[in-house]
Amino acid sequence: xxxxxxxxxxxxxxxxxxxxxxQRRIKLLVSLFMIQGLTLFTNTIVIASTTGQAHLYYSxxxxxxxxxxxxxxxxxxxxxxxxxxxxxxxxxxxxxxxxAGIAIVIVSFNLALPISHLAGTITRGTIGIAMACxxxxxxxxxxxxxxxxxxxxxxxxxxGLFFAATSTTYGMPMVVELGVALDxxxxxLILGVFFFQIREKFESLDLxxxxxxxx
Amino acid sequence: MNVQPIELIIxxxxxxxxxxxxxxxxxxxVGFVRSIVFPLGAAAGLVxxxxxxxxxxxxxxxxxxxxxxxxFHFRLDALSxxxxxxxxxxxxxxxxxxxxxxxxxxxxxxxxxxxxxxxxAAMTFVxxxxxxxxxxxxxxxxxxxxxxxVTTDHRIAxxxxxxxxxxxxxxxxxxxxxxxxxxxxGNYSFDAMRGTHLSGMQATFAFLLALFGFGAxxxxxxxxxxxxxxxxxxPSPVSAMMSxxxxxxxxxxxxxxLFDLLHLQLWWWGVLILAIGLLTALFGAxxxxxxxxxxxLLAYSSVENIGIVFVGLGLSAIFRAYAMNSLAALxxxxxxxxxxxxxxxKSLLFLCTGSVLHATxxxxxxxxGGLIHNMPWVAWTALIGSLAIAGLPPLxxxxxxxxxxxxxxFTPGLPHSYLNMxxxxxxxxxxxxGAAAGYVMVKFYGIxxxxxxxxxxxxxxxxxxxxxxxxxLWLSSGCILLGLFPFFVIDHLAGVTDFLLGSRLPSxxxxxxxxxxxxxxxxxxxLFMIVTLFATVLVFLLVRRFYHGRVRRAMPWNCxxxxxxxxxxxxxxxxxxxxxxxxxxxxRIGRELPSPFDTAPKYSAKSEDRIWLWLYLPFAGxxxxxxxxxxxxxxxxxxxxxxxxxxxxxxxxxxxx
Numbered sequence: 001x002x003x004x005x006x007x008x009x010x011x012x013x014x015x016x017x018x019x020x021x022x023q024r025r026i027k028l029l030v031s032l033f034m035i036q037g038l039t040l041f042t043n044t045i046v047i048a049s050t051t052g053q054a055h056l057y058y059s060x061x062x063x064x065x066x067x068x069x070x071x072x073x074x075x076x077x078x079x080x081x082x083x084x085x086x087x088x089x090x091x092x093x094x095x096x097x098x099x100a101g102i103a104i105v106i107v108s109f110n111l112a113l114p115i116s117h118l119a120g121t122i123t124r125g126t127i128g129i130a131m132a133c134x135x136x137x138x139x140x141x142x143x144x145x146x147x148x149x150x151x152x153x154x155x156x157x158x159x160g161l162f163f164a165a166t167s168t169t170y171g172m173p174m175v176v177e178l179g180v181a182l183d184x185x186x187x188x189l190i191l192g193v194f195f196f197q198i199r200e201k202f203e204s205l206d207l208x209x210x211x212x213x214x215x
Numbered sequence: 216m217n218v219q220p221i222e223l224i225i226x227x228x229x230x231x232x233x234x235x236x237x238x239x240x241x242x243x244x245v246g247f248v249r250s251i252v253f254p255l256g257a258a259a260g261l262v263x264x265x266x267x268x269x270x271x272x273x274x275x276x277x278x279x280x281x282x283x284x285x286x287f288h289f290r291l292d293a294l295s296x297x298x299x300x301x302x303x304x305x306x307x308x309x310x311x312x313x314x315x316x317x318x319x320x321x322x323x324x325x326x327x328x329x330x331x332x333x334x335x336a337a338m339t340f341v342x343x344x345x346x347x348x349x350x351x352x353x354x355x356x357x358x359x360x361x362x363x364x365v366t367t368d369h370r371i372a373x374x375x376x377x378x379x380x381x382x383x384x385x386x387x388x389x390x391x392x393x394x395x396x397x398x399x400x401g402n403y404s405f406d407a408m409r410g411t412h413l414s415g416m417q418a419t420f421a422f423l424l425a426l427f428g429f430g431a432x433x434x435x436x437x438x439x440x441x442x443x444x445x446x447x448x449x450p451s452p453v454s455a456m457m458s459x460x461x462x463x464x465x466x467x468x469x470x471x472x473l474f475d476l477l478h479l480q481l482w483w484w485g486v487l488i489l490a491i492g493l494l495t496a497l498f499g500a501x502x503x504x505x506x507x508x509x510x511x512l513l514a515y516s517s518v519e520n521i522g523i524v525f526v527g528l529g530l531s532a533i534f535r536a537y538a539m540n541s542l543a544a545l546x547x548x549x550x551x552x553x554x555x556x557x558x559x560x561k562s563l564l565f566l567c568t569g570s571v572l573h574a575t576x577x578x579x580x581x582x583x584g585g586l587i588h589n590m591p592w593v594a595w596t597a598l599i600g601s602l603a604i605a606g607l608p609p610l611x612x613x614x615x616x617x618x619x620x621x622x623x624x625f626t627p628g629l630p631h632s633y634l635n636m637x638x639x640x641x642x643x644x645x646x647x648x649g650a651a652a653g654y655v656m657v658k659f660y661g662i663x664x665x666x667x668x669x670x671x672x673x674x675x676x677x678x679x680x681x682x683x684x685x686x687x688l689w690l691s692s693g694c695i696l697l698g699l700f701p702f703f704v705i706d707h708l709a710g711v712t713d714f715l716l717g718s719r720l721p722s723x724x725x726x727x728x729x730x731x732x733x734x735x736x737x738x739x740x741x742l743f744m745i746v747t748l749f750a751t752v753l754v755f756l757l758v759r760r761f762y763h764g765r766v767r768r769a770m771p772w773n774c775x776x777x778x779x780x781x782x783x784x785x786x787x788x789x790x791x792x793x794x795x796x797x798x799x800x801x802x803r804i805g806r807e808l809p810s811p812f813d814t815a816p817k818y819s820a821k822s823e824d825r826i827w828l829w830l831y832l833p834f835a836g837x838x839x840x841x842x843x844x845x846x847x848x849x850x851x852x853x854x855x856x857x858x859x860x861x862x863x864x865x866x867x868x869x870x871x872x
Contacts, residue, residue, distance in 0.1 A: 107865065107869075110872070111869070111872050114872065135861075135864070135865070138857070138864070139861065141857050142854055142858050142861055143854075145854070
């Protein structure tokens with residue numbers, strides 16, 4: 001029963017990853033990221049209750065507070081202040097990106113096969129999805145040109161990693177998890193400062209302004 | 216409480232670092248930094264010299280600093296004490312001079328003060344180091360601090376370029392040294408290296424790496440290219456420090472490796488050092504003769520002197536390989552003596568060029584001249600330095616060159632017939648170098664200080680201030696005293712040769728210097744000076760007595776000189792022309808001759824180093840092509856970099872699977 005539920009949540013995560021890949025409005029992107037965090041939280045709670053791993057409750061709480069409340073709040077505020085609603089046209093058009101995404105999912109399922117055989121967890125079927133989430137987020141970072149959507153891609157990649165960790169080994173040690181969470185938080189804060197600096201300097205957040213090489 | 220000399224020296228080095236930081240903090244108060252910090256640094260130099268002079272035996276010290284489980288080891292023995300003495304004595308003169316020299320550096324005085332004093336401390340630690348780790352750390356600190364000193368005026372593109380070349384060569388040398396320490400049997404402390412037994416192949420490999428590494432710092436051919444670029448770029452006290460002292464640390468390192476760390480000696484190593492040294496010396500002398508920038512001229516002259524030092528070192532190594540230790544001691548004494556002398560006279564000359572540069576703003580010999588009238592102090596001390604470097608008795612340059620030639624005279628005793636035949640040729644080439652050095656100094660001194668000022672503004676040149684005079688006076692009196700009393704130095708050097716070779720020169724007479732025995736050859740600088748003075752005074756009096764008052768003044772014949780001006784004097788290019796003619800194949804000469812109808816004719820000739828063309832430019836070309844290739848990958852677009860990550864990740868995952 002629990003296994004079925006976890007598989008459902010995993011497929012929701014994959015769906016969300018594709019949704020993020022195709023979404024061009026930044027506000028909605030953040031909402032999607034929030035839902036992703038929520039799904040991750042539910043998933044962790046379910047795993048914790050079925051396996052009785054107490055520390056997973058803590059990481060679930062951490063996920064909830066950080067990825068559902070704090071980070072989206074920061075991002076929304078940033079969007080409001082920077083006044084960026086839309087990402088410009090992506091480098092590769094969205095249908096082709098989706099096709100590439102499907103190819104990536106196939107590749108990652110194949111790649112995950114040997115790992116799932118090794119893992120002894122109830123969630124081992126979802127490792128392929130976790131890996132696909134990571135790679136899809138990376139793909140999203142490649143195809144976007146606004147700095148802020150890249151940061152969201154980076155955060156959702158971290159979500160994928162977290163998911164991969166919970167599904168292979170029931171999560172990383174608490175210390176590592178705390179460290180990663182803090183890193184992400186600090187990273188976003190610093191990047192926020194950078195955004196303001198970039199906009200002040202170039203009056204736009206488009207990355208192409210940063211691409212002039214210093215000879 | 217009994218303080219060991221080594222502790223005093225380490226304390227002095229730490230004091231230098233502290234002084235540097237104080238200078239940095241008080242960078243706004245130029246007067247304070249100049250007249251308090253630099254003189255204190257000079258005093259610390261004197262402390263170093265004195266403690267090194269009075270140290271006996273081997274002292275070691277282990278500091279608490281360093282990596283965990285790898286503390287820094289210090290060691291003071293006769294060899295390092297001698298080089299520390301050179302350092303301390305030169306620092307006293309140069310720091311006193313700097314106290315006056317940097318008065319115009321209002322902006323940078325803080326950073327200059329820091330870099331300068333860190334440079335001093337780093338050199339001290341290089342000489343004191345007793346493990347590879349401390350040695351490399353101080354070696355690199357020395358290279359970096361001197362790099363920043365060279366690029367003090369970094370706003371000028373040419374100086375940045377010179378700094379880059381210097382840094383490049385310094386790093387090539389450092390890599391080679393690192394490999395050398397790695398090839399010493401995996402040991403890290405010098406003590407363990409002394410006990411390592413390497414096979415002939417391994418030892419040769421290690422020796423060649425050390426020769427390359429130290430040669431790059433010393434300015435050995437063909438690694439000398441940074442010297443003529445870096446010296447003109449650096450402020451003059453820095454040039455003096457680099458040429459007078461820093462080059463010696465490389466010599467120190469080579470001696471340490473050759474006579475102390477490597478347990479075996481192959482005869483052809485000595486021949487290699489000797490041959491390279493000879494080429495370096497000849498090359499340096501010839502090139503300095505054709506320079507028209509006074510600091511470049513001195514830089515090439517440093518190359519020449521390092522060549523002479525290497526010749527002595529090579530000779531000593533040859534003697535030692537054949538177990539002729541007393542002769543090896545003679546050659547080594549000559550080598551070390553020359554190091555000491557060079558520290559004095561080259562520092563002195565660089566400081567003199569600094570004063571000239573400050574007073575006139577010119578480095579180009581073609582625009583100087585007649586400065587003896589306005590700057591008598593500088594001119595007279597420069598005269599002493601020039602005579603000393605040209606190797607004229609009774610000054611110090613003569614003593615070391617004479618000792619070296621004495622050592623050459625004993626080479627027929629070598630049990631190797633080819634060497635017996637080749638080495639006299641080397642001696643002849645060395646003498647040629649000495650003559651060329653004399654020629655160069657006549658050119659340097661004559662063009663800068665004698666004759667008429669070639670430019671109008673030179674008539675307003677101001678002489679050096681008090682601090683500068685103190686520094687110049689210290690160094691020039693050093694040149695005289697080291698020349699007049701070689702006995703003290705040679706007696707002191709007995710400790711070094713005892714330590715390295717287990718042999719010493721026969722105890723010298725205070726009046727007569729006789730390296731092996733008084734029947735063969737002896738030299739008494741004091742008698743020589745008395746006779747010279749006597750002859751000079753006699754001639755002067757005779758001329759005054761018999762000829763004076765019979766000078767007729769009449770209108771000259773005016774043949775071809777109806778209007779006489781300063782431009783008609785011999786120029787530096789003109790003076791160097793014979794050398795350029797004779798050694799033509801050495802140079803790549805670019806000449807620009809004016810057309811006969813030009814109303815404002817300009818002539819320029821540039822003599823360049825062929826080694827650049829043959830050795831360095833091909834490498835630079837390869838590096839550039841590689842860089843171009845990588846530049847294509849390096850697009851500078853964030854998305855492209857992400858794409859690289861992505862593709863690499865996918866490929867790696869596929870491979871791992």
